[in-house]
Amino acid sequence: MEKIIPPNDLNDTLPTWRLLDTPPMTAAENMALDEALLEVKGEGKSPNTIRFLQFSPRTVLVGFHQALHEEIRRDYCQANRIDINRRITGGGAIFFDENQLGWEVFCDKAFFNAAIPNARLFKTLCEPVVAALARLNLEAEFRPRNDIEIDGRKISGTGGTESGKAFMFQGTMLVDFDVDTMLRALKIPVEKLKAKEIDSVKDRVTCLKWELGEAPALADIKQAIKRGFAKCLNIRLETGGLNAEEQKRFAKKRPRFRSLGWIDSVKPRFQKRETVRSAYKATAGMVRFTLAVNLPQKRLKDVYITGDFLSFPGRALYDLEARLRGAPLDRQHLHGMIRDYFDQGHIKIPGLGFEDFVKPLDQCLEKTEMAKFGIPLEHCNLISVVNGSFEEVIQKNPSVLLLPYCAKLTGCDLRYEKGCRVCGEDCCSIGPAWSMGRHMQMQVTSIVSFEDLWDELMRMKASGVAAYIGCCCQPFFAKHADDFKASGLPGILLDIDNTTCYDLDQAKQAYAGQFERQTSLNLELLETVLQIRVESCGNEVAA
Amino acid sequence: MEIQGYNLPEDLYYEKNHYWVKVEGDILVMGMDDFAQQLAGDIVFVQIPFAGKKLKVGKKFAQVESGKWLGKVYAPVNGELIEGNEALEAEPSLINQDCYGQGWMFKIKPADTDELNNLIHAPADIEKWVLEDIEKYKQD
Ligand code: SF4
Ligand code: SF4
Numbered sequence: 192m193e194k195i196i197p198p199n200d201l202n203d204t205l206p207t208w209r210l211l212d213t214p215p216m217t218a219a220e221n222m223a224l225d226e227a228l229l230e231v232k233g234e235g236k237s238p239n240t241i242r243f244l245q246f247s248p249r250t251v252l253v254g255f256h257q258a259l260h261e262e263i264r265r266d267y268c269q270a271n272r273i274d275i276n277r278r279i280t281g282g283g284a285i286f287f288d289e290n291q292l293g294w295e296v297f298c299d300k301a302f303f304n305a306a307i308p309n310a311r312l313f314k315t316l317c318e319p320v321v322a323a324l325a326r327l328n329l330e331a332e333f334r335p336r337n338d339i340e341i342d343g344r345k346i347s348g349t350g351g352t353e354s355g356k357a358f359m360f361q362g363t364m365l366v367d368f369d370v371d372t373m374l375r376a377l378k379i380p381v382e383k384l385k386a387k388e389i390d391s392v393k394d395r396v397t398c399l400k401w402e403l404g405e406a407p408a409l410a411d412i413k414q415a416i417k418r419g420f421a422k423c424l425n426i427r428l429e430t431g432g433l434n435a436e437e438q439k440r441f442a443k444k445r446p447r448f449r450s451l452g453w454i455d456s457v458k459p460r461f462q463k464r465e466t467v468r469s470a471y472k473a474t475a476g477m478v479r480f481t482l483a484v485n486l487p488q489k490r491l492k493d494v495y496i497t498g499d500f501l502s503f504p505g506r507a508l509y510d511l512e513a514r515l516r517g518a519p520l521d522r523q524h525l526h527g528m529i530r531d532y533f534d535q536g537h538i539k540i541p542g543l544g545f546e547d548f549v550k551p552l553d554q555c556l557e558k559t560e561m562a563k564f565g566i567p568l569e570h571c572n573l574i575s576v577v578n579g580s581f582e583e584v585i586q587k588n589p590s591v592l593l594l595p596y597c598a599k600l601t602g603c604d605l606r607y608e609k610g611c612r613v614c615g616e617d618c619c620s621i622g623p624a625w626s627m628g629r630h631m632q633m634q635v636t637s638i639v640s641f642e643d644l645w646d647e648l649m650r651m652k653a654s655g656v657a658a659y660i661g662c663c664c665q666p667f668f669a670k671h672a673d674d675f676k677a678s679g680l681p682g683i684l685l686d687i688d689n690t691t692c693y694d695l696d697q698a699k700q701a702y703a704g705q706f707e708r709q710t711s712l713n714l715e716l717l718e719t720v721l722q723i724r725v726e727s728c729g730n731e732v733a734a
Numbered sequence: 735m736e737i738q739g740y741n742l743p744e745d746l747y748y749e750k751n752h753y754w755v756k757v758e759g760d761i762l763v764m765g766m767d768d769f770a771q772q773l774a775g776d777i778v779f780v781q782i783p784f785a786g787k788k789l790k791v792g793k794k795f796a797q798v799e800s801g802k803w804l805g806k807v808y809a810p811v812n813g814e815l816i817e818g819n820e821a822l823e824a825e826p827s828l829i830n831q832d833c834y835g836q837g838w839m840f841k842i843k844p845a846d847t848d849e850l851n852n853l854i855h856a857p858a859d860i861e862k863w864v865l866e867d868i869e870k871y872k873q874d
Contacts, residue, residue, distance in 0.1 A: 254802070254804075255804050256797075256799055279804070280804050281778075281801075282802035283802075304870060306751055307770060307773055307774075307805075308805065309773050309871050336801045336802070337801065350803065350804075351802070352805070353804075354806065487825075488778075490778070517778065518776075519827065
C-alpha cells in the first residue's frame with residue numbers, strides 16, 4: 192500500500208538548502224565569492240545553496256577561456272566605469288548592469304546522481320527559472336543546451352562548472368536591458384551600431400520589463416525564483432549567511448580576482464573572434480549573414496541572420512542561429528544543417544528558400560578563405576568574388592581592372608566618359624588606381640552605368656579575358672550578384688569607401704550613370720589584392 | 735568493445751569520470767573516453783597546465799569546456815604531468831573526432847604503476863560500469 196504523508200509533515204522531510212541573498216558587489220568580489228563557495232561546497236563543508244547576486248558598478252564578464260581583447264571594448268568600459276572581469280564558468284561575454292539579477296546553484300553532484308554534466312541536468316536546473324517566470328505570468332521555455340527564452344527571445348543565459356563533489360550552475364535574469372550600452376561594451380558583430388542593428392539584437396533577447404511593460408519589484412522576482420527552485424527541486428530554502436570557512440576563502444581570494452593576472456590571463460592566440468559578413472539580394476528580400484568565427488579553431492562562434500524578409504514562425508530564425516552556433520566552419524556541414532532546417536519545415540519564408548541562405552553564407556566562408564592569403568579578415572569583408580573562389584580567380588591572372596565613374600572627380604570632364612588622363616594626385620582616387628593597374632599591365636577602364644558594365648563584361652568575354660578585378664560598392668554587388676554571375680566571367684570585386692548612392696537613396700540615378708556625388712576607392716585594399724595577383728602570376732612592369 | 739553506441743577499447747584503463755589511461759612504456763597517456771565525449775558535445779577549449787605539474791590522485795589539474803560548461807579533469811593516479819597535447823589548443827574538437835588517437839590529452843609519469851589497479855580495466859567491469867552510466871545519464 193502507498194504511504195500517505197500528511198501535508199503538514201511534508202515540509203520537514205524535504206532536504207533543506209541555504210538561500211544566500213548577497214548584496215550588490217564588484218565583479219571581483221562576486222567572482223571571488225563564486226570560487227570560494229564552489230570550493231568549499233566541493234569539499235563537502237557547506238550546505239547546498241541558491242545564491243542571488245548583483246553587481247555594482249555594472250560589469251562585463253568574459254567566459255573562463257575567452258580573450259578580453261577579442262570580446263570587449265576596453266576603452267569604452269574604462270571611460271564609462273564598467274568593471275571588467277572573468278568568470279570561473281564557461282560560455283560567452285556578457286554585460287551585467289545594476290538592473291540584472293543573477294542566480295546560482297551550488298550543490299552536491301550526488302543530489303542529481305550525476306558526476307558528468309549532461310543535457311538533462313541543464314534542463315533540470317533551468318526548469319525552476321521557467322517556473323519562476325510562469326509565476327510572473329510569462330510563458331518561458333528551456334532551449335537546449337542551456338538558455339531560457341520567451342517566444343524565441345533569450346531572457347536568461349546560463350553556464351556552469353564543478354569542483355570536487357559539487358556542481359555550480361549560474362544564470363542571469365534580464366530585468367531591464369540597456370542594449371545600447373551592451374553593444375558598445377562588448378564586441379558584438381554588428382556593423383556600425385546603426386539603429387537597424389540595434390533592433391536586430393533587440394529581436395533576439397528580451398527582459399522582464401519589455402515583456403511585462405514594467406519591471407516587477409526585485410523582491411518579487413527573487414521570491415518567484417526561490418519558489419521555482421523549491422518546487423522543482425523539491426527542497427526547502429532557508430535564508431542564511433556565509434560560514435567561517437567560506438568567509439576565510441572569500442577574503443583570501445579577493446586580491447587575485449582583482450589582479451590583471453586573472454582578468455587578463457588569456458591571450459588571444461587561439462581564442463580569436465573575427466567577423467565576416469555578406470549580403471545577398473534575393474527577389475523576395477535582402478538576406479544578410481554576419482558570422483563571428485574562430486579561424487584557428489575553424490569554428491562558427493556566432494551567427495546573425497538578418498534582412499527585410501518575414502520568416503514563420505517568428506522564432507524560427509533564432510532557432511536556426513542557435514543550431515548553427517558552435518558548428519565547425521565547414522561548408523558542406525553548414526549547408527547540410529540549413530538544408531535540413533528548411534526541408535523539415537522548421538522555417539517558412541515567402542519567396543525565399545535554402546539557396547538564398549547559402550549564397551550569402553558561401554560569400555562569408557569565401558572571405559575566411561581569403562584570409563589564407565594574409566589579408567586581414569576586416570579587409571576580406573570588403574571583397575566579394577564571383578564565378579570561382581578568390582584563389583581560383585587570382586590564378587586566372589585577372590587582366591582587366593574596372594573602376595566606377597562615381598569615384599571620379601565630380602567636376603572632371605571625363606566623369607561620364609570611359610577614360611582618365613591621370614591628371615594629378617589628390618583630385619580623385621581613380622587616377623592612382625588607374626596608374627596602379629597600368630603598372631601591373633592591366634587593361635583599365637571605367638564603368639559609367641549598369642548597361643555599360645554589362646556591355647563591358649560581354650566584350651571582355653568575347654575577347655577571351657579570363658578574369659577581372661573591379662571596384663564597386665557592396666550594395667551594388669549584393670543587388671547584382673546574380674548578374675555578375677550570369678556574365679560567366681570570374682571576378683573579384685572590392686568595396687569602395689564613402690557614402691554610396693544607396694545610402695543617399697540615389698541608386699536609380701547611379702544605375703543610369705547620373706549619380707553626382709564623389710565616392711572614393713579603397714586604394715590600400717586594391718594595392719593588397721593587385722600585389723597578391725603579382726605574387727601568384729608575375730606580370731609587373733619593371734619601373 | 736562497443737556498448738550501445740559507445741566505443742570503449744578493452745586494452746585501456748578507465749577513471750570513473752570517463753577518462754581513459756593507456757600504458758606506454760613507463761608513462762601513461764590519458765584522454766576523454768567516447769562516452770564523455772558524446773555526452774559533452776562540441777569541446778571548445780582544453781586548458782593544458784605546465785609540464786612538471788604534480789598530480790594528486792582525485793584532484794583536479796586541468797579544465798575542459800563544452801556547451802558553456804567548464805569541466806574539470808581529475809588525476810587518475812599520483813605522479814607528474816610530463817606533456818599536454820598542444821594540438822588541442824588550436825583544435826579542441828580533435829577530442830570529438832578521435833578521442834583515443836589524435837585527441838589524446840595528457841602524458842603522465844606515474845609515481846607507482848600499481849595505482850592502475852584502482853582504475854576500471856577488466857572487460858566485465860568496463861561493461862558493467864558503462865551500462866550503469868548509460869542508464870544513469872539516459873536523456874529522457
Ligand atoms: S584622375 Fe582621371 S578621373 Fe580623376 S579627375 Fe583626373 S582625369 Fe578625371
Ligand atoms: S552603385 Fe552607386 S556608389 Fe555604388 S559603385 Fe555604382 S555609382 Fe558608385
